[in-house]
Amino acid sequence: MKKLAVFIIVLALLLFTSVSMVGAAGIDNPAGVPLYVIIEVDWNGVSENGDWTVWGPKWDPKVGVGAPLIGCTACLEMNYDFEFKGKTVHFNEVMVPSVVATPQSHHVVLFDKDGDGTYTGSLSASHYFPWAPEPDGSLVILYFDRIDYEITFDEDGNVTDFHYLQYEHKKLK
Numbered sequence: 001m002k003k004l005a006v007f008i009i010v011l012a013l014l015l016f017t018s019v020s021m022v023g024a025a026g027i028d029n030p031a032g033v034p035l036y037v038i039i040e041v042d043w044n045g046v047s048e049n050g051d052w053t054v055w056g057p058k059w060d061p062k063v064g065v066g067a068p069l070i071g072c073t074a075c076l077e078m079n080y081d082f083e084f085k086g087k088t089v090h091f092n093e094v095m096v097p098s099v100v101a102t103p104q105s106h107h108v109v110l111f112d113k114d115g116d117g118t119y120t121g122s123l124s125a126s127h128y129f130p131w132a133p134e135p136d137g138s139l140v141i142l143y144f145d146r147i148d149y150e151i152t153f154d155e156d157g158n159v160t161d162f163h164y165l166q167y168e169h170k171k172l173k
Contacts, residue, residue, distance in 0.1 A: 033144050036170035037061050037069065041076060045159030049074040063165060084157060087112050089119045093147065110149055117154065118161075123147040144169040 038061040043050030053071035055061045083090045089110050095101040110119035123146065145168050152161040 033142065033169040033171040034059060035061060036143075036168050038063050039166040039168060041162070041164050041166070043076075043078045043159065043162035045162060047074060048078065050076045050078045050162065052076045078162065080159075082153075082157065082159075087115070089151070089153070093123055108147075108149065110151060118150060118152045120148075120150050122149065142171045144171075 036058055038055045040053045040055060040063055041050055042053075051071070051073050052075060054069045055063050055065070056069040057066070058069070080091045089112070091108055092105050093108050094105045106123050108121070108123050110121040112119045145166055147164050147166045149164045150161075151159060151163070154160050
């Protein structure tokens with residue numbers, strides 16, 4: 001009888017562990033919060049402002065495929081203070097004022113692993129709440145974002161190419 005009880009407990013633990021592992025999700029696919037759109041930002045480092053594009057279709061976005069959902073040229077203020085430390089560059093990414101995020105500002109560290117002047121890395125997911133309901137009347141209760149950066153600097157530390165993709169995940173109520 002004790003062997004049967006131990007067997008049942010071990011079986012239950014194995015089932016619970018495998019269900020937990022399948023249900024667990026990382027930054028690319030937070031559990032219950034599917035990918036909604038991808039926001040692309042480009043800046044040449046010369047002009048004051050960068051370009052901003054939102055790629056869809058919603059719930060199945062693909063960068064560069066089809067027509068963008070929305071976007072603008074030279075409309076995004078690019079005011080970063082970059083600080084170089086060895087093979088890393090540090091700066092703060094601040095959410096636009098119309099978005100209340102937790103936290104509102106993130107410290108970003110990117111790496112130049114091969115010394116070619118191109119720094120890459122990701123900003124971990126943040127969460128924030130919407131300022132308005134969806135057009136269909138549904139209420140967004142939570143967003144999660146991840147930003148993948150690729151920034152190239154010249155030998156004087158000036159930006160020559162700034163590009164990021166922001167993966168926006170959304171959970172509806």
